Amino acid sequence: MGIPEKIKKIEDEMSRTPINKGTERHLGVLKARLARLRDEMEVKALRKSGRSGEGYTVRKDGDATIVLLGFPSVGKSTLLNHLTNSNSKVGAYDFTTLTVIPGMLHHKSARIQILDIPGIIRGASRGRGLGKRILSTTRSADLILVMIDVFNPKVRDVLLDEIRAIGVRPDEHLPYLRIRKRGSGGIIVTDLVGMTKMDPEGIKEILREYRYHNARVVVREDATYDQLIDVLLRNRVYVPTLTVLNKVDMVEASEVSRIRGECDFDFLPISADTDHNLDLLKDWIFEKLDLIKLYMKPRGEVADFDEPLIIRKGSTIGDVSDKIHRGLKDELRYTRIWGRSVKHGGQKVRLSHRPMDEDIITFFT
Ligand SMILES: Nc1nc2c(ncn2[C@@H]2O[C@H](COP(=O)(O)OP(=O)(O)O)[C@@H](O)[C@H]2O)c(=O)[nH]1
Ligand SMILES: [Mg+2]
Structure with a gap:
């Protein structure tokens, strides 16, 4: 069986397995196997095409680099042009920007590079070629500016899923789990927090999936199996995000309040076109970049x-x-x-x- 077939088989099994306390560990092991196979497939694809790791790269410049992430036509190019000296093409139709366009924001003596990447479409992370290579720009960002608009605020989840699929962990930190290989003695788990989301047997099974047979694991955080897998894969990047809600000039203030009430995340309402709240956005960016x-x-x-x-x-x-x-x-x-x-x-x-x-x-x- 090839890797794609194996992946399919695990995905089928996962979709048949109900999610509850009793199946948690089994699902964790399936996820671990799936993540390992996907990673193997990725490495193979990269070898085949002869490209190295990151793919689409623009030279980093300035004191920090921000990537604009949003669906086509939310106003990314407009925002770039209004925050920086750049001149990215603006269009009322989709897919105006086809390459990565850099601009430089000068604020409080800092030079902050902003990258306008072509609008992301659903499934970009799974596709070959351009979509994925462009998405991978987010992996080297110091901050991801997630851009949504008043007509479609819910798509933020889709955007975050797309970058999670290429190994970005938005607004997360590397979990406090230490894993050390050793010569013999099997796997020993030391639980310092009173784990509620994993158990020692599950951790052992997942470690074996990654060919760790002798290791010491110290758990310093109540982490999930997903986080354990992230630590084992070692190719995750942890990037902070800021969300802006664009085009607020096109609706009543009450509509913005309604959206705020419906969303479980924080955002800054802006209008890239009329410069509304853009000075505030610059301050937020400066602060978030630390x-x-x-x-x-x-x-x-x-x-x-x-x-x-x-x-x-x-x-x-x-x-x-x-x-x-x-x-x-x-x-x-x-x-x-x-x-x-x-x-x-x-x-x-x-x-x-x-x-x-x-x-x-x-x-x-
Ligand atoms: N009313 C309004 N229109 C906007 C705003 N920002 C962008 N637009 C318009 O939305 C369309 C798409 O903008 P563009 O910057 O090309 O989006 P991109 O595809 O994300 O780069 C253009 O017609 C812009 O003029 C805004 O804040 N308010
Ligand atoms: Mg654009």
Whole structure:
């Protein structure tokens, strides 16, 4: 039996199996097998076409990269043009944008790259070629801007399903499950949280499915079998999202309230066309990206407050020096910082130190 037939067989069995407490573990094992087969098929397809991993790539530029995700005609190109200096073609008909169009948003001294990708259609993740390669742009994004409009807000679920199918885990984090292979002794599960969604036997069965026969598993979070499979596959990416509801200029305010009441997710109502709430959107983006500003102070001079350096929160002094230029780290003797991340002004810090927003930094080379 080939891989597609095996997949079909498991899918059939899953659709016949009722979902309840008694079948949870069995379904978990079936899902694990299915995910492994799909992954194998993916790897084979990539080898055959001679392409490497990510496929469709645009050079990353700026301090962070955002991808616009939405169905055709929701207003992605219009938004890109209104947020950036770009000129993406706008059309009243579908499929206007056929390639990835980049633009640069300048906000609070940050340069944020925005990618307008061709409108996604249902099933793009399963298709060959273009649709999937374009979707895979979302895998390397720092933030995905999910775009829906007042006429069709419910399609957000479809969009998220499409990117989940290519291994993106929107608004999730890598689960706290540690799995270590070892030489012998079988599989030992240590449950530190009092699992409610998995049991040790289920975990063992799924691990065997992935050819782990001797391993130590430490569960530090009440995770699901799906999350366990994600950890085993090791090719998932965890990306935050923001949702905007576009074209609010076309309906009454009461309609927007009605939509809010019906949706179980948060969104920012905007009009890309009339610029309504676009300044607010820029602030939301900046915050969601967790960007911070650092002021560089050359030795013996005053700090440069006009052109701060923008980095992701959680970056280290090592990352900062790399951003200024590669090689700086080798010349660096020490670094002094003034600001919230240190106890006293001018404190010496190591490369592993994590600066905070508005810190002032001097590198001594
Ligand atoms: N009224 C209104 N029309 C919009 C808005 N945003 C986009 N449009 C229109 O919707 C159509 C599709 O827009 P486009 O940006 O090409 O969508 P895309 O396919 O997602 O890139 C065009 O006719 C736009 O002028 C909006 O906020 N309000
Ligand atoms: Mg477009």
